[in-house]
Amino acid sequence: MANKWMKILQNEESAVDTGYDAFSEENVIRSPSPSLNWILGKAAGIPKGSSILFYGPQKAGKSLATYLIAGNIHKNDPEGIVVRFDTEMRAIFQSRGPWGIDYSRYMPFDTNNPTEVFDLITGKIKDLIDDGMPLRAIIIDSMTALMGIREADAESISDSQMGDRANAVTKGLKRILPIIRKHKIILMVTAHLRANFEAGLYGPKEKAALAWAEKHFFETYVEVKRDNSTEGKTDLSGNKLENAEIKDFRGNKEITGHKIYVKNTECSFGGAGRSGQFTIDYSNGLINTNEELFELVVNLNLVERPNNRTYIFDGKSYSSKGDFAEAIKNDPKLYEKLENLVYSKDS
Numbered sequence: 001m002a003n004k005w006m007k008i009l010q011n012e013e014s015a016v017d018t019g020y021d022a023f024s025e026e027n028v029i030r031s032p033s034p035s036l037n038w039i040l041g042k043a044a045g046i047p048k049g050s051s052i053l054f055y056g057p058q059k060a061g062k063s064l065a066t067y068l069i070a071g072n073i074h075k076n077d078p079e080g081i082v083v084r085f086d087t088e089m090r091a092i093f094q095s096r097g098p099w100g101i102d103y104s105r106y107m108p109f110d111t112n113n114p115t116e117v118f119d120l121i122t123g124k125i126k127d128l129i130d131d132g133m134p135l136r137a138i139i140i141d142s143m144t145a146l147m148g149i150r151e152a153d154a155e156s157i158s159d160s161q162m163g164d165r166a167n168a169v170t171k172g173l174k175r176i177l178p179i180i181r182k183h184k185i186i187l188m189v190t191a192h193l194r195a196n197f198e199a200g201l202y203g204p205k206e207k208a209a210l211a212w213a214e215k216h217f218f219e220t221y222v223e224v225k226r227d228n229s230t231e232g233k234t235d236l237s238g239n240k241l242e243n244a245e246i247k248d249f250r251g252n253k254e255i256t257g258h259k260i261y262v263k264n265t266e267c268s269f270g271g272a273g274r275s276g277q278f279t280i281d282y283s284n285g286l287i288n289t290n291e292e293l294f295e296l297v298v299n300l301n302l303v304e305r306p307n308n309r310t311y312i313f314d315g316k317s318y319s320s321k322g323d324f325a326e327a328i329k330n331d332p333k334l335y336e337k338l339e340n341l342v343y344s345k346d347s
Contacts, residue, residue, distance in 0.1 A: 142191055257282055313338070
């Protein structure tokens, strides 16, 4: 008898498919960085239809994280389309790069007008989705730079209203939520930092520059920082991320890349508190993912450690961390096996 009533209820448009596994491999979108995926917890990636916020200081790598994920969508999905709203209007400078993006399936828009962002999504873009457009991700970079509706229409900067921006963004997010949920589109958003005057003596001195309603919207918060430590400027073997052949007028060698620190600070799916790190080369994009994987399998006790120098996996012994990391880099099957082990740890 229950099945009869359930079948009736399942015909409703808002009924949820309880058999759908949002955390299965085919239903998540991943970055090319093993550690960024791992910190996202149970999904080891971004569940389709969910939203993720990257926040941090200026030039930390927030935008880079979204570029990498967009590139990985294009790598793994021959039809997938990505739409980007650059509210800082830098798309003409930043979109091109070694991120793996297929620019025939990537549409950036330069606008900080909330109407042009949210109405385009709920209007023209929704119509195209309904017509079959395979949209996989929407990026808003950054949410902080969006104006309020009255601000965008004002003739003078003196025409302002308290709460204008927060109200516009909150309404906009509410309107696009049914679209990303129904069509399993991920929403990636970046945000700046602002001083946290409520922190007291021991709380964090900075927080994401978003209104409360905006913060409640996102399933996952990822803090992004540039690693300026000594370790952040070298690879696993101690090689510096610099070009010794080029120096500035003070004799400083040219920096060729840096490491980016990421931390899952809040998440509806688990993984909160986890941190990771990946390396960006300014000419080649993401590099040294084998080093990320090495750190993960060691920290998760997925390899045997009979002593401080030796690593044993699948019966094969490696005499140093450099040897093991190099083997991971050069053996795609070993890389894939270790990566799967890491991701399955939470399943």
